[in-house]
Amino acid sequence: GGRTAPTTGLSICCAVYGRLPVPRMRTARLVVLVVVAVALGSLAAPEASTTETPRVVVVGGGLAGLSATLQLVADAGGEVQVVLLEKESKLGGNSAKASSGINALTPASGDSVDLYTNDTLVSGGGRSRTELVSKLVGESEDAVAFLASHGVQLGKLTQLGGHSAKRTHSNVAGPNVGSFIIRALSEAVKQLPQVNVVTSAKVKHLLVSGSKGEHRVAGVSYSTPAAGAESDDPASLPTDNHTLEADAVILATGGFGAERDMLRRYNSAVDGFATTNGQWATGDGMVMGHAIGGQLVDMDKIQIHPTGFVNPKDPQAGTKFLAPERLRGVGGILLNSFGKRFVNELGRRDYVTEVMLRQEGKTAWLLLGDVQAADFGEAALGFYAGKAGIATKGDSVEGIAAAIAVEADVLRTELDRYSSAVRSGQADEFGKTVFPNGAINPQGTMYVMKVTPVVHYTMGGLSIDQHARVLDTAGKAIPGLLAAGEVTGGVHGANRLGGNSLLDCTVFGRIA
Ligand SMILES: Cc1cc2nc3c(=O)[nH]c(=O)nc-3n(C[C@H](O)[C@H](O)[C@H](O)COP(=O)(O)OP(=O)(O)OC[C@H]3O[C@@H](n4cnc5c(N)ncnc54)[C@H](O)[C@@H]3O)c2cc1C
Incomplete structure (x- = not known):
C-alpha cells in the first residue's frame, strides 16, 4: 500500500485517507479515520470501519506481544488480522x-x-x-x-x-x-498468514476516535526509516510516517529500565546504577497509554537486581550483563571483599540488594563449586570465563583466593563454615535454610565473578484489570x-x- 499523510498526534483533529501502509495485508481497503482530540472533546462521530475481518495491532515483539499474537489467532479461529509492530530490527526485547x-x-x-x-x-x-x-x-x-x-x-x-x-x-x-x-x-x-510482522516500526501515538467520555482507541501512528536512508546514527535517520486503523491495540512495549530521564523522574534513588536492560526499554507504551488517559501505577517501584556482572575491562559500564539469579539458585554463594559471606543468597532481591549496598565498594564475589557449576551449565560458565572475561575459573582455593584478593586461609575457613551449615540442616546465621547442591567443594573446579547491584525491572506501568484491559x-x-x-x-x-x-x-x- 501507499503511504499515508503524517499524523501530528492527538491534540489536533485530522482525517487520514489512504490505503494501508502495511505490506502483505490481505484485505487492502480505503480507510477513513477520524482522530478526535480527547482534550478538545469534539462531537464528531467516528467513521465505521469497512473491514470484515477485525484487525488488532500488537505493539512490541517481546514475549508479551508474541504470546498475545499467537493466542489471538488461535482464539479467533484465524478470523483476525494481526499487525505486530516492533521498533527494533528484530523481535525479542x-x-x-x-x-x-x-x-x-x-x-x-x-x-x-x-x-x-x-x-x-x-x-x-x-x-x-x-x-x-x-x-x-x-x-x-x-x-x-x-x-x-x-x-x-x-x-x-x-x-x-x-x-x-x-x-x-x-x-x-x-x-x-x-x-x-x-x-x-x-x-x-511467522507461520501464521493472519499476521504481519513489521520490524523497525516505531509506534508514536495511539489514535483515538469518538467524543470525550465515549472515546476508544482506534489505531496507531508509527514511523519507519525512510526508504534508502542511511546513517551511522539511527536516531538521525529520516523517517516515513504511517497511520494504521485497528479494532483494538495491545501494548506490549516493555518497561523503562533503559530510560535515564524516566528512571530519575520516578525514583531519583536509582540514579547512577548501571542497567541490564536493552536500549529499547524506554517506556514508550506507558507514555502513549498515559497520554490518552491510562492510569500509571507504582512507577517509583524500580527493581535493583543484586547481581550485575562487573567486567574488569570496563567496571564503570552503564549497561551490564545480568549475573542470573539461577547462579544463586543452583547454590552459588556471595562473599564480600574480605572473603566472608554476608547474606542469605536465596533471600528476596530487595533484601539481597540492600545488604550488598552496605558492603565495601558495593560489590561482592559470586562463587560456584563444581557441582553447582555442572547444574548451572558449564557451557555458559565457560563463556563467562572465556570470551566474556567476566569470570575466573580456578582449580584450587589458592587460585580463587588470589583472584578475589584475600588470604587462602580466610577463604578455606569460610568454605568450611558454609559446609558445616549445610551439614547441620538448620538455618544458618543469615537465615538460609535451603542449600542447593550442598557445600562448595574446595578440591574441585570453581568459578568466581564480581557482581554489583543494577537496575533491572520496572514494576510500575499502566493499570490493567484481569482481562488485560487498560484502566483510566x-x-x-x-x-x-x-x-x-x-x-x-x-x-x-x-x-x-x-x-x-x-x-x-x-x-x-x-x-x-
Ligand atoms: C538480562 C535480563 C534477564 C532477565 N531474566 C528473567 C528471567 O529469567 N525470568 C523472568 O521472569 N524475567 C526475567 N527478566 C525480565 C523479563 O525478561 C522482562 O521483564 C520481560 O521479558 C518483558 O517482556 P515484554 O514482552 O513485556 O517486553 P520486552 O521483551 O522488552 O519487549 C518489548 C518490545 O517492544 C518493543 N517496543 C518498545 N517500544 C516500542 C514502540 N514504541 N514501537 C514498537 N515497538 C516498541 C521493544 O523494542 C521490545 O522488542 C530479565 C530481564 C533482563 C533485562
Missing part, C-alpha cells in the same frame, strides 16, 4: 535476555496455589493487586503448557530467591531461556486498549519475584 526461567505452579515440588500466591504477595510488599496475582498463579501451569505447545520444552527446575518451592522452569540445553522461548514463538508467528484514572476500561507484560503495573507490587515476569508476559499476553 528484554524477553530474549532472560536467563533464569519462568515460574509455574509445581505441585510435584511441594508447591500449592496458596504458597505461590503468598510468596508473590509478600514480595510485592502489599502493593500487588490480588486479582492480578490470582490470575498469574492460576494460569501459570497453562502458560507453560502453551509454551510447550509451541515447542518450548523446559525440563530444568530451580528454586529462586523468595520462593518457598522449586517452581522456576528453564531449558536443559541450548541458549538462555529467553532466547529459547523467543526463537520458538517467533517461528510460530477512574478505574474504567479504555475501549480498544489492552496491555500485557512489563508495560503494565500492579502485578508485582513493590518487588518482583524472579521468574514471575516471563510468566506475567505469557499469562496476560494470552489474556489480552
Whole structure:
C-alpha cells in the first residue's frame, strides 16, 4: 500500500485517507479515520470501519506481544488480522535476555496455589493487586503448557530467591531461556498468514476516535526509516510516517529500565546504577497509554537486581550483563571483599540488594563449586570465563583466593563454615535454610565473578484489570486498549519475584 499523510498526534483533529501502509495485508481497503482530540472533546462521530475481518495491532515483539499474537489467532479461529509492530530490527526485547526461567505452579515440588500466591504477595510488599496475582498463579501451569505447545520444552527446575518451592522452569540445553522461548514463538508467528510482522516500526501515538467520555482507541501512528536512508546514527535517520486503523491495540512495549530521564523522574534513588536492560526499554507504551488517559501505577517501584556482572575491562559500564539469579539458585554463594559471606543468597532481591549496598565498594564475589557449576551449565560458565572475561575459573582455593584478593586461609575457613551449615540442616546465621547442591567443594573446579547491584525491572506501568484491559484514572476500561507484560503495573507490587515476569508476559499476553 501507499503511504499515508503524517499524523501530528492527538491534540489536533485530522482525517487520514489512504490505503494501508502495511505490506502483505490481505484485505487492502480505503480507510477513513477520524482522530478526535480527547482534550478538545469534539462531537464528531467516528467513521465505521469497512473491514470484515477485525484487525488488532500488537505493539512490541517481546514475549508479551508474541504470546498475545499467537493466542489471538488461535482464539479467533484465524478470523483476525494481526499487525505486530516492533521498533527494533528484530523481535525479542528484554524477553530474549532472560536467563533464569519462568515460574509455574509445581505441585510435584511441594508447591500449592496458596504458597505461590503468598510468596508473590509478600514480595510485592502489599502493593500487588490480588486479582492480578490470582490470575498469574492460576494460569501459570497453562502458560507453560502453551509454551510447550509451541515447542518450548523446559525440563530444568530451580528454586529462586523468595520462593518457598522449586517452581522456576528453564531449558536443559541450548541458549538462555529467553532466547529459547523467543526463537520458538517467533517461528510460530511467522507461520501464521493472519499476521504481519513489521520490524523497525516505531509506534508514536495511539489514535483515538469518538467524543470525550465515549472515546476508544482506534489505531496507531508509527514511523519507519525512510526508504534508502542511511546513517551511522539511527536516531538521525529520516523517517516515513504511517497511520494504521485497528479494532483494538495491545501494548506490549516493555518497561523503562533503559530510560535515564524516566528512571530519575520516578525514583531519583536509582540514579547512577548501571542497567541490564536493552536500549529499547524506554517506556514508550506507558507514555502513549498515559497520554490518552491510562492510569500509571507504582512507577517509583524500580527493581535493583543484586547481581550485575562487573567486567574488569570496563567496571564503570552503564549497561551490564545480568549475573542470573539461577547462579544463586543452583547454590552459588556471595562473599564480600574480605572473603566472608554476608547474606542469605536465596533471600528476596530487595533484601539481597540492600545488604550488598552496605558492603565495601558495593560489590561482592559470586562463587560456584563444581557441582553447582555442572547444574548451572558449564557451557555458559565457560563463556563467562572465556570470551566474556567476566569470570575466573580456578582449580584450587589458592587460585580463587588470589583472584578475589584475600588470604587462602580466610577463604578455606569460610568454605568450611558454609559446609558445616549445610551439614547441620538448620538455618544458618543469615537465615538460609535451603542449600542447593550442598557445600562448595574446595578440591574441585570453581568459578568466581564480581557482581554489583543494577537496575533491572520496572514494576510500575499502566493499570490493567484481569482481562488485560487498560484502566483510566477512574478505574474504567479504555475501549480498544489492552496491555500485557512489563508495560503494565500492579502485578508485582513493590518487588518482583524472579521468574514471575516471563510468566506475567505469557499469562496476560494470552489474556489480552
Ligand atoms: C538480562 C535480563 C534477564 C532477565 N531474566 C528473567 C528471567 O529469567 N525470568 C523472568 O521472569 N524475567 C526475567 N527478566 C525480565 C523479563 O525478561 C522482562 O521483564 C520481560 O521479558 C518483558 O517482556 P515484554 O514482552 O513485556 O517486553 P520486552 O521483551 O522488552 O519487549 C518489548 C518490545 O517492544 C518493543 N517496543 C518498545 N517500544 C516500542 C514502540 N514504541 N514501537 C514498537 N515497538 C516498541 C521493544 O523494542 C521490545 O522488542 C530479565 C530481564 C533482563 C533485562
